[in-house]
Amino acid sequence: MSKLANDTRVFKIDPEIEVQNVRFKNRYGFILAGHLYLPLNFDSTKKYPAIVISGPFGAVKEQSSGLYAQTLAKKGFVTVAFDQSTTGESSGSVRNVASPDIFVEDFSAAVDFVGLQKFVDRERIGAIGICGLGSHVLTAASIDVRIKAVATSVMYDMSDSMWNGLNNTKTEEQCEIEKKVLADQRWEDAENGQPAGGLHEMPFDENNNPIQSRILFPENLPENADSVTTEFFNYYRGRAFHPRSVNSAAAWTATSPLGYYNFPLQQHIDKISPRPVLIVTGEKAHSRYMAEESYNRLKDPKELVIVPGATHTDLYDQMNFIPFDKFANFFKENL
Structure with a gap:
């Protein structure tokens, strides 16, 4: 063979x-x-x-x-x-x-x-x-x-998950905050001449502040990680790690959600x-x-x-x- x-x-x-x-x-x-x-x-x-x-x-x-x-x-x-x-x-x-x-x-x-x-x-x-x-x-x-x-x-x-959040938990206020973050990111990308990596599904902290990162998963699982994050981490960073996988070793471009917002x-x-x-x-x-x-x-x-x-x-x-x-x-x- x-x-x-x-x-x-x-x-x-x-x-x-x-x-x-x-x-x-x-x-x-x-x-x-x-x-x-x-x-x-x-x-x-x-x-x-x-x-x-x-x-x-x-x-x-x-x-x-x-x-x-x-x-x-x-x-x-x-x-x-x-x-x-x-x-x-x-x-x-x-x-x-x-x-x-x-x-x-x-x-x-x-x-x-x-x-x-x-x-x-x-x-x-x-x-x-x-x-x-x-x-x-x-x-x-x-x-x-x-x-x-x-x-x-x-x-x-993916369109629904990005725009509405998992289990439709993203609020209208959070959507507006995220649009502003994406607009600022476009200016930054334009000024730098290249796109930055980021989270394609933006989470928010308890004070409604957006959480941003240039990689999807760190090398070590955070102690307070939720069950969904833990599950993905164990697959992509653990048993099925691959260096070319976005989820294993990198991130999507931070402005990737724009396409999914406009074209569901x-x-x-x-x-x-x-x-x-x-x-x-x-x-x-x-x-x-x-x-x-x-x-x-x-x-x-x-x-x-x-x-x-x-x-x-x-x-x-x-x-x-x-x-x-x-x-x-x-x-x-x-x-």
Whole structure:
């Protein structure tokens, strides 16, 4: 089997699954970096169903999306795990800029790429978005009818989360404060000639002062960290640390929220119908309500799976929680 040069994947590698480094362009000219996984007993003369996969928001293909891609390749699919534009090994002169439009386009670019492979059936292409890329993949599928079936895992609505805060806790006053902070940041970036890093979801202290930082997670977990921060820290800074991951070792550009404030995601997800959608989330996931809200906005055919006992990051890499048989059967039935 071919192997990746300088393989830095952070999950358990299956030596039976062939994987290749690939590159492809989106319609804005960004060059996306991906890993192409081939099914067991791959036969280049056959036509296979394919699944394009990305996420979580701020992760790289060597983390959760690669694990999903490897596991589904073992179940018979051609899969592509890819880095979003400006992140990981994908191009972008300004690094770690989050954009709802570009990240949605990246899924369609991955469909372009995989559909050009002679061993892929263009009429059997699906997509998966993990965490924050779940809201992007649903948005992509709303318009790109080449995506014949779409699934999300612990999906996060990034626009809603940035603007309204987790569990809709951000007040109108805090939104106004944040807009002023972003305006000041734009002046600072313009004066310096380069963007600063920052928090894409701005927290506030008990006195309603915005909390700012140039990195997402410090090297050591603060003693007073809440359960959500602890969960993300243990994944990105702990068991799945990767130096190219925004969440592991850097931050988004501080002005990234501007795009998500102005251009919210999931505006037309009801238009995915009659193509099928699978929404998977964890019983204990702090993001569960977002998955349920999206599910309620979708039209049939749709299915909601709530994994008993699973937290948000359990569905990133914990094999005893991720319902891979469910994902595989969904795509086998619908591609």
